[in-house]
Every structure is written in structure tokens, then in C-alpha cells.
Amino acid sequence: MDPRRIAGLLDAPGCRRRQALDAAQVDLGLLAEAIGSPPGGQSPYARERDGTFTHLATARLPELVGTHLGIEATEAVETAELPVGAGLWVWRGPRLRLGGLPVTPERVVLAGDDTSLYPVEIRSYACLDGHADPAKVAGTARELAVVVAALRQAAPVPERISSRCLLVLPRNFGLAPVGTLLDVAPQVRRLAWSLDRLDAGGLPARLRTPLAGEALVTALTEVDARFGDGCPSCPMYTHCRVEAERTGTVARAGGAAANLCGPVGIAAHALALAHGERAPSGEAEQAIADELARAAAAYGWAVGGGSTA
Amino acid sequence: MSLDVYQRLLALSQARAVPAASRAHRHLSPRPWLLAGYHLAGEPSAPVAIRYGSFRDSPKLLTVAEPRDRAQRFAALGGLARDLATYLSRYTVTEPVVRATGSGRELDVDLCCVDAPQLIVPNEATAHWVGLLGQYLRSLDDPVLAAAGAHLGWIASRRNLPGSSVLLTATDLLTAHWRTGQLPTEDGHLGRLLAWIEPPAGTDAWQAARDAEAMPPAGPASDPAWDAVVLRPALERAKEQGDVRRLKLAAAEVLAGPWRDTWAAIDLVRMLPPGEHVAKRWESDRWSWTRHRERVLAGTVSFSARLSDVPAYRFLHELETRTAALERQMALDDPLVMARYLATGEAVAGVVIKRDPEHTVVNAGGRSVLRPLLWVRTSAAFDRPAGTDLWWGKVGMVVRAATDDTVELMVTSGAVTRPKLGLLPDTDTEVVLAPFGPLQYFPDNLPDELPWPTRSSRPKPAPEPELDDDLDTDVVLGTTATTAATTAPPPADGAAGRVPEPRAVPDSTVTPASPAASGSTTAPSGAVPSGDSRGGW
Amino acid sequence: MTSAGARHEAAIEEVWNRVRGTDRAVVVDSPPGAGKSTLVRELAKRLVAVGEHVPIVVQTNDQADDLVIALAGAGLSTGRLHGQEWTPPAGWPRQKVRTGTKLGELGGCDVIVGTAAKWAYVKADERTWPLGVIDEAYQMSAAALVRVGHLFDRLLLVGDPGQLAPFTVADEHSVRSLATWPLDTAAGTLLRNHPDTPVIPLPVSWRLAPHTAPVISDAFYTRAFTAGAAPSDRRLELASLAHPALAHAAEHGWALLELPAAHVPRTDPALVATIADLAHQLVTADVSTVDPSGPRPLSRADVAVGVVHRDQKAHVEAALQRRGVTGVTVDTANRLQGRQYEVVLAWHPLSGRRDASAFHLEAGRLCVLASRHRQACVVISRAGVDEQLHAYPAAEPVWLGTDPPQVDGWEANRAFLERLAPHRIPAR
């Protein structure tokens, strides 16, 4: 699986269904077809720009690793294994593993200074005045964390793989590459914890064999889902949200609502509590009823034309 | 906030949005300028199509057959720049206005534009793009384009200031006034939002929202499928055969939705009566526009890339002041907003059951002063501690004690002299005691220069070499798709039509015309001279 | 002198030498209960003794009042610079302290204490000082430092890096996208701009118990510290029928009392009841607190309940009232900063939530709650906090060119929970 997919584990790490999806290495194309979600992918124009920039930036890598990491290299050398020593390498199609999952990045660029190896990542979103979209950088950081962790698993001395990475982006409106150091140590720590859980979670028996179509959807739907704010990036999103809509799940309205309603998972029940149409079962529900009733009273006051003096 | 959750639950169970405001909290110009755009995926400065103008039924449509070609882009944007200039030229009339200056105590008469321009775009991504477009235009040598860039820069700079209505997004207009039952991130999609507020007859919001999603995107973020299936053939036809009809059609198709939806959002908010403070906030925008025009005329507009040093702290101060002021004004203007504070218990609603207007206390100087007492019966217990300040209009009071259904308050301002006792609420009056008092004026006491502890003791490192910095995206592409890195064309070294990248203009010393605006800031891509807005609040 | 005492004294002497030396600024990192207040008082005394005038910047009026009382008690001629609305607290030493809203009214005072907000209105052309002291420099924001920095030629900053970070109502995204980040702490900004500034950590916490100091040090601090008390120095003596969580905490310093996992509202009634019962037992049963000064009965003022939200405070207070318990402090983390008690009952910020949030994960919040005690801390929580930590998406925006925080809230929470695992007591 590519690093991006595994990094996706960090978007909604609390959902068992999502974990199962990745642990079973479900083919996303088959899944999209099965649940009838629109095909994703990249715009041809974005792909062209990516290609052009990667080409330009690769040529400038020696200079960039010199400036930012103090590593001298004249060119990026092709390698077929984890390199040692000082230099700059491109490793195409490495077959790495992370826990029990295969990690297959298209290529990994590494710069080494004898003591450490630093991953180098080229991306084509713009860095304007030294500033890039923080959500995109966060996404890249998560993917880099996957690469760092997988390289560490492959390395005889894991500490040699640094979590400090060099991120290369096009400057402003042009295509001139500019480098920035990015430490992904926090993301690596998170990932490690998520993967522990993934391994420990165990896979439902039905998902151990390759499935497709209706059978795949049914098998996945049997795994507990935890709908929330992280879902839009999940391959199951269009399926799960319909399920949440049908059942009137509170979480369909987002994490804040789900947190406030606690054990009351159905919106209609929460509203009935708020309106005094349902007897709270137990103290916790009573507390929720109190809080929502106060909101309902305030709302009623306001739509009834309340005056603020 | 619990009211927010309650509203979301209501919306969710009714499959229809519920009102979150009963007043319009954004200024809406009678003649806004709308802009919707679509640009080439991944290219921050390559618009394919822009639809803009002030007239709902006769928008201008601009297309660029090869967005990565400088000459074509230049020509297209030239048209946009001229039309923008025409629109802005309507906002040059000034009138004398009395405003506070200096420490906020003295009054002065100054000329202010009677109205200011307003730009409304479909969504956040477009608003962000407006800033980029401005930045890009300013980097060009052409005076018309550069001037348009300066104006767009000013417009974009107002976006991050709470309470400003110069640059509005339709998604913000709607989320400020309605609550949906979907994920908050899904509210960023204009089509989905509208589907929640006004689902077509016969469908519920869920279905309507899914239908809206299936439409081409509201730009400028691109849709890979649409790019491959519709845009690419249209662009190729335009390039190879010089036939732009298909491109125009495609552009019209992709931008018709956002155009219509943005107007629909405006219509919806126009149905709400404006909040009382909206005009006051708009006056602050008018002052800012007036100053901006003065700088344009004097040739002193400048934009710094990012605020640092004292201006960064001044910007923070302004953001904090404006955030607090906006929150307060919206709550005072609109019961539905005040209800949020009632729901959290920060505000109290109840009935005055007892008064003691004659109550006195001995102050620090040993004098006996009038401090009336009020008892208010509430429906829910007030759980804030004694000493909490609350206000009823201009009457300020402090909580002395609270039981399950009664709050005892001592009036501390606004009605503490005999002639003003009539301002106290009578017994049996229904009152809402709010956590918002009269606006306090905190002068900005920042120094002119950073003091040593916050200034770096190390010389700034030399800037990175900027070799080949003006490499542009104007690569000449073959007619076949070049997708892989290995087949990508080499850098268009020396190719004609390069555009230098805009370099950050160093902070210059803009001298604001108003004495009120001491401590001047240059307007960066997002901040504003602090003197502009303060008087208006 | 114990070795801890020797290390502490050495650190104090180093601070003094640095203050008398040539460094433009000196930062003292003081973990909870490491003797910061004593240090400030002691340095003020020494400075006055060598003929210096000492301006001290604190962050809140309460801090200013406490410090002034302490300084005046130490016989220093002290002035309190205050705002219009300030009223002296009960027990204010009127005879010994001068007060004024303007610097001019405090002429002749050797030490002048005021809040940063008040100092910000002192003009540098009125007066500047060769050395200024900033107390609670990690509670102070860079924006406040900018407004007072020009008054002092040199600075001594003292503070606890494990506190809650300065707070702003401004939208972080707007600020970060348009400006260099002005929301750092005063100490953080100074260290970033003057990386050669010596940082002297106070190595010993005199407050925390021997069992509890290492956990706080490991989870929340980058510079390690140890407890000053020896294991035999401190003891909490309980009646034999004490709640197992109290009994465990009396012995080990910590207890993590876990109620069954559940998603519950913020004011979790069962948690409120549990806390109130524990507090009730602490103040009614026969409990003594023992330290080298001897045993004494635990009083109500020795017990505090730390909560996260104001409504939790209201509910716990009401529950205590119903049980007839008065005089026990109940407050939120930000209001407990700088205070100390014998026993603290802490409401875990993540207890019973479905999803963690940045607010609830803030390292400073948990650190403050868990480091107010001298003898023992009972953390009360719903089970399942580790699930929440696990489920927390790593989706925080990453701003290019900024370093990850020194102490990551998520990581600190995880480490703390791991260290408390052996002290887990399921609720009956």
C-alpha cells in the first residue's frame, strides 16, 4: 500500500471499520465500485505539474541538501537498497514493511551524512513567502512518518533514519524549488501507537479472504464504525454517511454533537430528552437532558422573539 | 456550545437547516461584485475561467485557452482589471464624518467614502485565491494589472479581520446564519449548504446535498474527473483549432452553479433584517477603503509578505479587539446569538422579583454610595461564582449570591445615582442579563520598536540564493499529455514569456492621512493599518 | 544538608552569579514547588542589599498581592503598582507597603511589584532599570513582554514551563498565516531571540512527593527534576476503612480511580459523586499528614479538587455542599496554577469524552492538575482514556518553519497515563 493510504490511518484512527479496511488491504478501486462512490484520482493537469516540478527539483537536490543538511553530493544516485554512508540516493519502488503491512512508495529519496539518513520529499503545492498550506504540510508529514517508520523497520540501526526530513516545494508562483526542514517525530510517535492497535485489533474472519462487490460491503458494514469529523477522507465515507443518515446518528452532525450527547447516540432520542418527551435513564442521561433542555429553552426564547432589554 | 449542538440535532432530525441568527450580521452592498473562478489543478496562478460582475443576469465570462501561457493570461486578466477599476470607480464620493481620534476622546472631522466596494465569492478557496491573484497581478509590470493587484490585495487583506464585510464568502454568509445537520467540514461546500437551507421540493436535505455534490465543483479547487472528461478536450480544441466555443461552454457550465448559488446565498441573508451594529462595522470598512484609496493616489501602497516585529503584535491586538467586539455586538443585536450565552449559562434570563434601590455601601474612601440591589428569578440555576459581572443594557451589576432559582445582584454602574435610578428594571420585568457591557477602549500601548528581549540578538542569516527564481510555469506543452517525470519537458530555460515572481516589498513607511492612525502598518496580504478601524468601533 | 538541598543551593548560587554577571538575560526554569517564590524573595533581598532597586513583573493581581505580602514580611520596602479598580485583599499590610497607580507615588520603594498589564503603561522616559525580574514568565505572553521589555536593561525570567500556555481569542489560523507567531510565552520568545541565554533549572521539587515527582518530570518536562523529600519524610495516615483509592494514594502518591468506561456529559454525575465522596472522607475521617515537621490532622484547606470546566466546579461544589463539606477548594486548572495542597483530587480532562480535543489534551492543563499536591494525588476518570488518545486524529495543521512543541500534549497525556497504569483502581 502506498504511504498515503497508511497515513490515512491517522485521519480517523478510532474507527474499527477503517482499521479493518486497511488491515485487510482491501483494494480501493473494488471498494469504490462496490459502494458506488465517485472515482478519486488526480487531475491530469496536477499530474503534469507534479511531473514537471519533480523533474526540476530532482536536478537541484544536491544544492538543496547542501544548503539545508550540509551534505555534499553532486547528483542523486540510483540505489536498490537502503544506502550507507554519505551521499544522495533515489530508491525506486522499495518494498518496505510496517508492522504487518506492505509499504510501497513510488520512490524514496535519501540524503546521508554518515551518521544519519534524512528522507527528502518533493511536492508540487506552492510555498508562498515561505508559507505552505498547513493542512497539506500536515498530510505530507503524516506520509513522511510512514516512510520514516518503514525505513526504520528495514534498517539494521533504526536510529540512523532521522525524523527530520527535507521538504522541497516550488517557490511562490514559479517552479523554483525551495527546501524546508520538517521534523515528523510527533507523527512517527502517533503512527507507532496506531499500528500497535491495528495489529492487536485482529481481523474479522470474513475479511481474511479477498472479497468484492456486495460481499465486501456487507463484510465491512459488520465491523463497528465510528462516524466523525475525520470521515470525509475515508474510502468508506459515502457509504457510512448514508448509514448514519438512515439511523439518525448524532455523530452525523459532527464530533461536537457526539461528545455532548455521550451515550445517547440517536438524534431523535437526544431531542426527546431535551424536550422532556423521554425519561432519562440514569444520571448521565439526566445531565445530558439538563444541558440540552437549557439550550432548547434558550432557543425557544430567541425564536419566540426574545428581547435583550 | 450546547445551542450549536441542539440546533445541529434539530436540523439533523428535520433534514433541514435551522436558523442560527435572526439578524443579518454581515453588511450586504446593494451592488456587490461577485467572482467565481476555476483554475488549472495545482497551478496557483493559472485561471482557466472567471465569471464576475455586479449583475446577476449578465455576468462577464473570461476564459484562458492556455492558462500557462503568459500572453493569454495577461490579456484575459487585463479585461478583468479594467472591469474591476470601473466597478471601484463608483466608490469615490466622500462625505465629512465626525470621528474620534488620538486617545479616542477628541473628535475630528474627516472625509470618508460614503460607500465602499464589496466582493462576494462562493467559498473560502476562492477568497484565498483572490489574495493570490492580487499578489500575482502586483508582480506584473503593467500598470493596470498592478493597480488591480493592489486593490485585490486590499480586499483580501480585510478577509481575516473579524467583522469586516469587504470580502465575503457565500459559505460564510450561510454558516453565520444557519445550522445544518451535517459535518461542519461539509458546510464548506456551497451547494450542500444551500441544499440544507432550501432543499428542492420533494427532497430532503440529505438527498439534495448529495445531488449538489454531484455537480461540477464551485472552484477554484478542481475536479479531476471534470478536468479529464470536459476541460481537457475543450482546451485542446481551443489550442489546436483556435475554437474557443467548447471552452466557453465548459466554463459557463462549471461556473453557472457557483454563480447562481452565490446570488442565492445573498438573497437568503438579505431577507433577514440587518443587525444594529452592522452599519457601524461597515463604517470601519469604509474608512479602510478611504485610506487605501488615498495611498493608491499617493503611490504609497505597499504589501509586505508577512507581518513581523511590532506590526505582528499590533495585528494580534487588532484581531483580539475585533473578535471580542464582534462577539459582543452580534449577541446584543440578535436574540438567537444571545441564546448561545443563555444556553451555556454565561447570560441569565429571568424576572425581577424584588428591588432595593436605596441600598448603599461604603466605598474605599469611606463615603456611602448608592448600590441598588436586584433579585432575579431564573428558570435554571446560575452557576458562575459571586463577583461575576453582568449587564442589562448600560446597567452594570455584579452577582452577590445565587440559589437554584434566584440571583442576587448589586448594581455597580449605569444606575447608581438618584437621577438615574429610573433606569433600573421594574419588578416583574423580564430581563436578560448579558456578559457584555459597554465596549471598553483599550489604547494600543505597543512601542514603536521591538524591545531587545523580543528582538533577535543574532544577525539575520543571509537569504537563500535565489537562482533561477523566476522560473515560471509557462512551459510549452506538447499536445500529448506528458505525465511522468521522465518525459516532462526540461525547464523552459530562457523561454519567452517568463514572469518574475513577486518579491515581498519591504515594509515601507506608509504615512496615513489620518492623525488617528499613528503607528502605521503597511497592509500585508492580510492585515490592515490599525488606525483605520479603531475609530469606527 | 541533603544532597537535594545542596543541588538546590548550587542552582540558587548559579542564578545569583548569573544575575550579578554580564548575561543580558537569565531564565530560571522552576518545576512545580521548586522554590520559585522563595527564590524571587531571596534574590530581591540580596539585590536590595547591594543597593539595587528591583522592579518585579507578575501576571495577575493575586500573584502581585501575594508577592507583596511576602516581600513586606521579609522587611523589604515594597511598593505595589496597581490599576484603578484594584482593592487590597484581606490582611493587607497597609503600614508596610506603599501603593499607587503611578510610579511617582512609589518613590523610595526598593522593590516595586505590578502586573505586566500595569507595567505596560509605564513609559520608558519616566524611568528604566538596570535589571527587571519577571515572575511566571511562562504564563506571560510575548505580546505582554513586548510592552514592558524596553523598561529594563537586563532581565531575570522565572517561571514554570509546565503551565498553561497564554491564551488568545484571536483565530490562530489568521494570525499564523499573516504574521510571524506572536503568541509564544515570554520566556519562549526571549530564548528564541537570544539562544545563548543561560537557562538554570531548579533541580528539586520541594512540593511533590518522592513517588510523584518522577512521573511529573518525565511526562511534562524536558529538564528532569527530583523530589526534595525522602520517601520516609512524608506520609498520609488514614483510618483503616479508607477508600482503596485513598489508601493506595497514601502509600504510592498516586491513584488512578477508574469508573467504568462510558461516554458521558461533561458534568458526569457519577464522577461528581465519586469526587465528593472522596473529599468527604478525607475531611471527616481521621487523616493526618506527616512530614519532617511532625504529624498534624489534615484540614479542609489542605484538600483541593481540580476540574477542567466551570460547570464541573459548580456541580462538585453543590455535591460537597449536600454532604456538608465546606472549605475544600474546587477550581479549574488555570485558577489552581501556583497553588499547593496536601491532597488533590483531579478530574482527568479526558474522562468520559468520546473524542479528545486540543483543549483537553493541552499538556499544561493535566500538568497543573497533577502537580498541586504535597502528599498524594488521586486522578479520577472514566476508563477508556487510552482509547481516546488512540482515536485522536493526527490532523493538526503543520506550519512550515516552526518547531514541533517541546512537550506534545498528546504524548504527555499518553506518558502520564502509562506511568499511572500501576496505580489503577477500578471503582467499586
Ligand code: SF4
Ligand atoms: S467513513 Fe466509515 S469507515 Fe471510514 S472512518 Fe468514517 S465511519 Fe469509519
